[in-house]
Amino acid sequence: MAVGGVGGVSAANLSRISQLYQRQSADLTSSVTTPAARVAQAAAGRGADFGEAISGGLQSLESMDRTAATKAVQAATGDLTDVHDYVIAATQMQTATELTTTVRNKALEAFNEIMRMPL
Numbered sequence: 001m002a003v004g005g006v007g008g009v010s011a012a013n014l015s016r017i018s019q020l021y022q023r024q025s026a027d028l029t030s031s032v033t034t035p036a037a038r039v040a041q042a043a044a045g046r047g048a049d050f051g052e053a054i055s056g057g058l059q060s061l062e063s064m065d066r067t068a069a070t071k072a073v074q075a076a077t078g079d080l081t082d083v084h085d086y087v088i089a090a091t092q093m094q095t096a097t098e099l100t101t102t103v104r105n106k107a108l109e110a111f112n113e114i115m116r117m118p119l
Helices: 011-031 035-077 083-116
Strands: none
Touching: 035 083
16 A cells, blocks of 8 residues: 555565665764764875876877877778778877867866965
8 A cells, every 4th residue: 555645665665765765874984983084085096087087088098099000000000990980089199189288287286285274
């Protein structure tokens, strides 16, 4: 029988939802107890994510560079059947390099700005 006039919600479903909620609440409170520990855990997670994102981006850039270089050699030797593939790879590489350079420059500007801040 439906509880509270809501179709499809039975007392057994409500009981199961309540148990799941209580288990999740207990897991959250047992894993991190102090606000300082929560802040440290969040900062460590963000730092690792940022590092992984930078590493992944640089690996992707290196892969694009290898692809563009391979297609350039194939185009020069006549082994490439479609020149458009080379043009697309070269354009992707150029755009990725410009983006990487821009991000690096912005990061350096932010670092220098932080270093100029008075203590």
